[in-house]
Amino acid sequence: MATFFVTGTGTDVGKTFVSCAMLARAREQGLTTLGLKPVASGCHATPQGLRNADALALQAQCHPGLPYERINPVAFAPPIAPHLAARQAGQEMTLDTLTGALAPALAEPCDLTLIEGAGGWRVPLNDKEDLAGLATRLALPVILVVGLELGCLNQARLAAEAIRADGLPLAGWVGNLLDADFAVDGTIYRANLATLDQHLPGPCLGVVPRLDAASPAALAQSGAAHLALPCTPDEERT
Structure with missing residues (x-):
């Protein structure tokens, strides 16, 4: 069993896309898979209750x-x-309630x-806790999704430093091309990737180009074809 926390250098950098692609890669290898989205805002109303597009995509890969x-x-x-949405709804989100809510799913062998996660590493959960605390509490290695665009070097290094400061290992990073213009000059594009590889304390698990698909x-x-599956720290030592 291997469990990882997926975060990003910001909002809309492709965390769900990368997570689903990685789960699809695992399924190709005959592995059992589970994708969880503990907290989601921007949900739409359905007869079954609120539903989030990212969470539905993860559910489809389970x-x-x-x-x-x-x-x-x-x-x-x-x-x-999420913490503002919870406040508007008159609800309180805490690490205790989140870990309890995830416990049934995490109890299943996978x-x-x-x-x-939601957004980046330091997204608040309430006035005193942030969502990164969930990864810390569960002692999970982290996968960082880097949105490849202007400014990504600074964003990625700051995120990696925050993850390391919280005492968690970076199991790897994935580059996701957000801005096609960022890759127009292939030499500079490759130089940016080399800089990320040099400065991020974890292996590159893949670089995903701009992709279009019907669903x-x-x-x-x-x-999935562009990604490798991550290893846990224990697996890296064997």
């Missing part, structure tokens, strides 16, 4: 399948920071489990 409520136990409608599942399948 094998064997799980009910939505186990994938995304805390859901909010407004597309704002070859690869990915727990996707989230097809997109994940296309992305």
Whole structure:
């Protein structure tokens, strides 16, 4: 069993896409998979309750399948920071409640489990706790999704430094090309990737180009070809 926390250099850098692609890669290898989105804002109303597009994409990559409520136990409608959405809803989010809500899903044996955060590493959970505390409490190695665009070197290094300051290992990083113009000059693009590889304290698990697909599942399948599965610190020592 291997469990990782997936974070990003910011919002909309492709955490869900990379997580789904990595789960799809694991499924290709015959592994059982679980993708969790503990907290999601920007959810839409359905007859079954609030649903989040990212959480639904993760649910589609879970094998064997799980009910939505186990994938995304805390859901909010407004597309704002989760702690602000919780405040508007008159709810209190804490690390205790989140770890308790995830416990049933994490109790199931699984070859690869990915727990996707919200936004970047320091997204607040309440006035005193942030979502990074969930990864710390569960002692999880971290996968960092780097949105490849202007400014990504600074963003990636700061995120990696924060992860290390919290005492967690960086299991690896994934580059996700957000801005096609960023890769127009191939020499500079490769130099940026080399700089990330030099300064981030974890292996590159893949670099994903701009991809188009008709559905989230097809997109994940296309992305899977560009990714390697992460290793736990124990596996790296063997």
